[in-house]
Amino acid sequence: MALSSPKKPGKRALRAQVEAQRAQLENRLVDLLRALGLGAKSMPGLLARVTEGDEAGAVQLLGQFAGKIEGDQRRMAEALGVAKEIVGLPQV
Numbered sequence: 001m002a003l004s005s006p007k008k009p010g011k012r013a014l015r016a017q018v019e020a021q022r023a024q025l026e027n028r029l030v031d032l033l034r035a036l037g038l039g040a041k042s043m044p045g046l047l048a049r050v051t052e053g054d055e056a057g058a059v060q061l062l063g064q065f066a067g068k069i070e071g072d073q074r075r076m077a078e079a080l081g082v083a084k085e086i087v088g089l090p091q092v
Contacts, residue, residue, distance in 0.1 A: 015092040025086045032079040036072060037065030050083045058083065 009017070030040045042061060049058040062079055066072035 011092070018089055018092050022086060022089055025082055025089075029079060029082045029086065032075050032082065033062075035075050036062055036079065038062070046079070046083050047087060050080070050087050055080070 026043070029043055029046075033039060033042055033046070038061075046058055046061055049055075049061060058080055059076065062076040063072075067076060
C-alpha cells in the first residue's frame, strides 16, 4: 500500500491564506503608523512608495513626526519591513 502525499491546498484555500496574512500585516502596519504619529490614512502612500522602490521616500514619510528616539527608529524599521512583506505577497 503506497502512502499518498498530503493534498495541496486549492486556489480558494490559498487565496484565503494570503488574504488572512495580508489582513494581519495591515493591522500591524496600522498599529505601527499610529505609534509613529501617523494614521491609517498614510498606509496607501507608504505602500505606493515601497512598491515603486522609493525606500528613502518611505523612510521620510515614516519619520514625519517621529524618528528622534531609539524606539521610533525601531518602529520605523519594523513598519518598513511590514510594508515590504505586504507588497511582496502574491496577487491571488
